[in-house]
Amino acid sequence: MSVPKPFSERYEAALANDALSESLLSFQRSWRDTRDAQILDLESISGLKAEALSSGLAAMKDGVIADLPATIARFRAAAEAAGAIVFEATTAEQANEYIAQLCRDRGVRTVVKGKSMVTEELFLNEHLERAGIKAIETDLGEWLLQLDDDRPSHVVMPAIHRRRQEVARILERELGVPFDDDDIPAMVRSARTALREHFLSAGVGITGANALIASTGSTLLVTNEGNGELSASLPPVHVVVAGIEKLVPTMADAMKQVRLLARSATAQSITTYTSFFTGPTPGHEMHIVLVDNGRRAMAAEDWSSAALRCVKCGACANVCPAYQVVGGHAFGHVYTGPIGLVNTAFHHGIEAAAGPQSLCLSCGACETVCPVEIPLPQQILQVRRRVAEEVGIPRKRRLAMRAFASRRLFGLGVRLAAIAALPFRRGRFTKAPFTARFTTWRSAPALPLRPARAHGALHASRAAIARTEATGRRVTLFMQCVSDRVAPEVVLATADLLRAAGCEVDIPEAQHCCGLPAIDSGDDANARRMARQTLEVLAGADDVVTPAPSCAIAMLHDYERLFEDEPVWQERARRLSGRVYDLTGYLVGPARLPDGVLARGDTRPVAIDRFCQGANVLGRGDTLETLVRGLTGANVVPLDEAEVCCGFGGSTSLLAPDLSRGVLERKLDNVRASGARVLLTDNPGCLLHLGGGADAADMDVTVMHVAEYLAARLPGR
Amino acid sequence: MTTGTVLLDELRTRALAAQSVVHELPTWADVAALALALAGDEAVAVTPTLAAAHPELAAALGARLLLPDPASPFESVADAAVGIAEGVLAVAESGSVLLAHDARADRAVSMFSRIGIQVVSRDRVVPSLGDAAAWLEANEGAVSLATLVTGPSRTADIERSLTIGVQGPSDLHLVVLG
Numbered sequence: 001m002s003v004p005k006p007f008s009e010r011y012e013a014a015l016a017n018d019a020l021s022e023s024l025l026s027f028q029r030s031w032r033d034t035r036d037a038q039i040l041d042l043e044s045i046s047g048l049k050a051e052a053l054s055s056g057l058a059a060m061k062d063g064v065i066a067d068l069p070a071t072i073a074r075f076r077a078a079a080e081a082a083g084a085i086v087f088e089a090t091t092a093e094q095a096n097e098y099i100a101q102l103c104r105d106r107g108v109r110t111v112v113k114g115k116s117m118v119t120e121e122l123f124l125n126e127h128l129e130r131a132g133i134k135a136i137e138t139d140l141g142e143w144l145l146q147l148d149d150d151r152p153s154h155v156v157m158p159a160i161h162r163r164r165q166e167v168a169r170i171l172e173r174e175l176g177v178p179f180d181d182d183d184i185p186a187m188v189r190s191a192r193t194a195l196r197e198h199f200l201s202a203g204v205g206i207t208g209a210n211a212l213i214a215s216t217g218s219t220l221l222v223t224n225e226g227n228g229e230l231s232a233s234l235p236p237v238h239v240v241v242a243g244i245e246k247l248v249p250t251m252a253d254a255m256k257q258v259r260l261l262a263r264s265a266t267a268q269s270i271t272t273y274t275s276f277f278t279g280p281t282p283g284h285e286m287h288i289v290l291v292d293n294g295r296r297a298m299a300a301e302d303w304s305s306a307a308l309r310c311v312k313c314g315a316c317a318n319v320c321p322a323y324q325v326v327g328g329h330a331f332g333h334v335y336t337g338p339i340g341l342v343n344t345a346f347h348h349g350i351e352a353a354a355g356p357q358s359l360c361l362s363c364g365a366c367e368t369v370c371p372v373e374i375p376l377p378q379q380i381l382q383v384r385r386r387v388a389e390e391v392g393i394p395r396k397r398r399l400a401m402r403a404f405a406s407r408r409l410f411g412l413g414v415r416l417a418a419i420a421a422l423p424f425r426r427g428r429f430t431k432a433p434f435t436a437r438f439t440t441w442r443s444a445p446a447l448p449l450r451p452a453r454a455h456g457a458l459h460a461s462r463a464a465i466a467r468t469e470a471t472g473r474r475v476t477l478f479m480q481c482v483s484d485r486v487a488p489e490v491v492l493a494t495a496d497l498l499r500a501a502g503c504e505v506d507i508p509e510a511q512h513c514c515g516l517p518a519i520d521s522g523d524d525a526n527a528r529r530m531a532r533q534t535l536e537v538l539a540g541a542d543d544v545v546t547p548a549p550s551c552a553i554a555m556l557h558d559y560e561r562l563f564e565d566e567p568v569w570q571e572r573a574r575r576l577s578g579r580v581y582d583l584t585g586y587l588v589g590p591a592r593l594p595d596g597v598l599a600r601g602d603t604r605p606v607a608i609d610r611f612c613q614g615a616n617v618l619g620r621g622d623t624l625e626t627l628v629r630g631l632t633g634a635n636v637v638p639l640d641e642a643e644v645c646c647g648f649g650g651s652t653s654l655l656a657p658d659l660s661r662g663v664l665e666r667k668l669d670n671v672r673a674s675g676a677r678v679l680l681t682d683n684p685g686c687l688l689h690l691g692g693g694a695d696a697a698d699m700d701v702t703v704m705h706v707a708e709y710l711a712a713r714l715p716g717r
Numbered sequence: 718m719t720t721g722t723v724l725l726d727e728l729r730t731r732a733l734a735a736q737s738v739v740h741e742l743p744t745w746a747d748v749a750a751l752a753l754a755l756a757g758d759e760a761v762a763v764t765p766t767l768a769a770a771h772p773e774l775a776a777a778l779g780a781r782l783l784l785p786d787p788a789s790p791f792e793s794v795a796d797a798a799v800g801i802a803e804g805v806l807a808v809a810e811s812g813s814v815l816l817a818h819d820a821r822a823d824r825a826v827s828m829f830s831r832i833g834i835q836v837v838s839r840d841r842v843v844p845s846l847g848d849a850a851a852w853l854e855a856n857e858g859a860v861s862l863a864t865l866v867t868g869p870s871r872t873a874d875i876e877r878s879l880t881i882g883v884q885g886p887s888d889l890h891l892v893v894l895g
Contacts, residue, residue, distance in 0.1 A: 005808060021874070027877060045810055045845075078857075081858065082857075082858050082861070118726055138884075139874070140872050140874040140875070141872075141875075144874070144875075157873070157877070158874070159874050159875070160877070162875075162876075163876065164875050164878070165875045167875050167876075184876070184880055185880050187875060188872060188875070188880045188882070188883055189882075191883070192882075192883055192884060196795070196883070196884075197789075199884075200791060200792060215854065215857070216854065216857040216858070217857075218853070218857075224870070224871050224873075225870055225871070225872050225882075225883035225884050225885070226828060226870040226884035226885030227876075227883070227884045229824070229828060229864060229884075229885070230828060230884050231823050232862075233828075233862060234791055234821075249851075249852040250854060251850040251851070251853045252847060252851070252854070253848045254846060254850065255849065255850035257847060258846060266873070269734070269735075269811055270735075270811045270813060270846075270865070270867050271867070272735070272866065272867055272868055272869070272870055272871055272885070273815070273864055273865070273866060273870075273885070274864065274865040274867070275862070275863065275864040275865075276853055276862075276863040276864070277862060278857070278858060278860065278861050279858070279860065279861050279864070280837045281819065281820065281861045282819065283820050283821070283861060284821075284862075286861075312731060376845035433785060440827045487764065544791075569772070595850070627826050636873060
């Protein structure tokens with residue numbers, strides 16, 4: 001097996017492979033259903049909520065990570081007492097050379113291997129090959145990839161990117177007999193026969209470990225095929241290679257991990273084989289190679305240490321919309337999926353992480369299924385900040401960000417663009433030939449000549465239609481830069497709804513951008529500048545309401561982190577966070593209007609896109625559906641995968657438009673299947689993305705911000 | 718229903734879900750009869766540990782008994798029609814049997830047979846994986862190879878198509894004895 005090709009080649013190859021995204025889509029859908037059922041099952045078995053089980057596992061792993069030397073010492077003593085030889089390797093080179101030397105000392109030229117991500121990380125096979133030792137993978141998927149000089153694209157299902165026709169050809173080449181493309185059982189039988197010869201002739205068996213149990217010195221290994229068990233017990237020498245983060249204190253802790261691992265990985269309650277190896281079998285040898293290779297550095301930093309909790313289940317990839325479109329070769333390096341965007345920086349360097357991390361849409365789905373609660377979205381953003389500092393910000397992202405940095409320049413730019421685009425206006429959209437790459441699949445909006453702030457209606461008073469908790473409150477409307485300049489109707493509708501709920505609406509002229517595009521780009525300096533400016537503008541209001549939940553989330557979740565080394569600004573951010581609402585949150589909270597006060601009678605089926613971060617970060621479920629149905633009596637129809645990202649993803653859609661398009665297609669297919677004629681979203685970025693996509697695809701559906709839909713039903717509007 | 722019945726029902730449900738076949742048999746002679754029926758006219762392999770502990774099983778298998786050759790245990794039982802092993806626990810929560818082997822010959826029988834029979838005494842059925850963890854913790858150092866086996870060997874590595882029987886047995890029978 002070779003080392004990964006350059007990122008741009010991997011990304012282009014993935015985009016060219018339609019079969020890949022189709023098969024990953026069907027995989028993600030079926031995994032989600034089965035996994036959710038398995039988690040419910042575990043809740044009923046254990047009598048505990050999934051969150052409690054995950055927090056328990058996370059706390060156990062954190063305890064180990066916080067005290068690695070003591071846990072390693074306990075494990076070493078117990079393993080040695082059981083007769084194993086323990087070797088601690090700081091670098092990949094040390095680990096590889098220890099194993100190569102062991103093979104040389106025993107006169108071994110052929111080793112069999114169970115599936116092991118850490119040996120992929122170390123490039124152990126390549127090292128052994130250079131030493132004249134042949135390493136044979138025995139996991140079926142890994143073996144097939146090895147035969148074809150390919151690499152795993154998923155931590156659990158390595159060959160998920162390969163089709164059965166390709167597998168048949170690989171086996172024909174290796175075994176010299178023909179295979180029927182549709183006879184998978186025959187392929188598996190032949191693999192069993194071929195691999196059995198290797199098990200019987202190899203002099204060393206190498207496996208990874210899912211856990212290292214400190215109290216007994218045992219190593220835990222789970223497989224479904226049984227190949228790991230055979231690799232461990234047939235050859236006279238068993239070598240276990242494991243990262244130091246695999247340590248757990250006791251068997252009971254290991255079993256807690258077992259309960260969550262298979263459910264999160266393959267959505268099984270338990271794997272077929274769950275094996276504990278404690279010392280060698282009589283007359284044999286067992287070596288345990290404990291690998292650092294960047295792990296202690298990962299443990300040493302506050303932002304990254306939680307990534308060491310990872311149990312390599314792959315759940316994060318299984319819900320990642322970007323992974324679905326491009327697979328693990330592009331969305332990852334050696335380690336794939338969201339966790340791969342983080343740990344690659346430590347195992348293989350920041351350069352190796354730079355390309356893959358640029359594909360993250362920041363939707364937050366990964367964190368919601370992680371069985372050890374790794375804050376992956378924040379960690380990926382931190383990797384992006386590192387990439388920005390050490391590798392540089394990509395030109396497109398830098399330009400986009402610069403455009404947002406100044407209120408005047410941004411306003412002027414949009415106005416000039418609006419004038420230039422006037423001849424190309426087609427209704428609500430612009431069809432200009434020179435922006436084809438971005439607009440053939442997503443029509444650009446017709447840019448308004450006047451921003452929201454210049455509309456008299458925004459500042460006019462309006463009578464309240466009901467008494468709410470927010471009646472009489474002074475609300476600062478944070479318009480959001482994009483809505484103000486590109487979708488002023490959203491801002492006008494928001495102001496109308498707030499006034500209808502009895503609020504006194506204040507619109508500071510100096511407001512501009514919250515800094516999200518800079519945060520999202522890993523551009524710390526600009527992010528801080530814009531966040532400070534926003535904090536100054538918003539000081540003093542009772543409540544702050546914005547029609548953009550993405551901006552509210554930036555203020556609520558990102559500001560405090562952004563200012564972690566500036567206590568004064570961090571305190572201001574903390575004070576603001578108690579008063580910030582997105583419009584949806586305000587409408588279902590203090591400004592909840594009574595059901596039925598808005599005009600009814602629109603019978604068109606309405607689908608509601610659940611803004612991904614709203615669902616994943618704020619924990620919103622059917623909040624908007626209930627609100628819209630209650631206020632207007634609308635015919636709200638179910639939308640499959642409503643909380644899966646639409647592909648907007650801020651600057652990622654600019655940097656990786658083809659990825660963004662792939663994610664959008666999944667959403668639009670779901671919208672088509674829902675039969676909706678109106679599609680509502682509560683995030684302005686998604687509004688432009690979905691609206692443009694639906695227009696370019698000629699769909700018979702009107703895409704609106706929920707504020708527009710509701711405000712249009714206010715009395716007298 | 719007694720607690721025992723509830724436990725056994727749970728074990729049966731979970732084992733079936735993992736595609737094991739569950740039997741309740743009174744004696745080792747019944748286990749031998751099941752093995753002989755499953756083996757057709759082929760031999761029945763038995764782990765050396767089990768054969769030594771229960772000579773009545775070996776006796777009931779008669780000439781069809783196959784014991785691994787200590788010099789080359791895996792080669793000698795490779796693709797035996799049936800292999801019988803005794804488990805130390807059965808776990809109701811997951812439908813698993815805990816095999817605890819110190820000898821490779823025992824593992825050769827449990828891993829290299831085409832059909833596996835795993836026998837667990839009725840009083841060794843425990844509710845949860847936590848009980849299995851407690852056993853493993855208490856027997857530290859006593860066994861070098863301990864495996865919770867849950868159903869027949871399987872793979873989904875080719876287009877996620879579930880295929881039963883890769884390296885280990887492709888049929889698994891779980892016998893609750895006594």
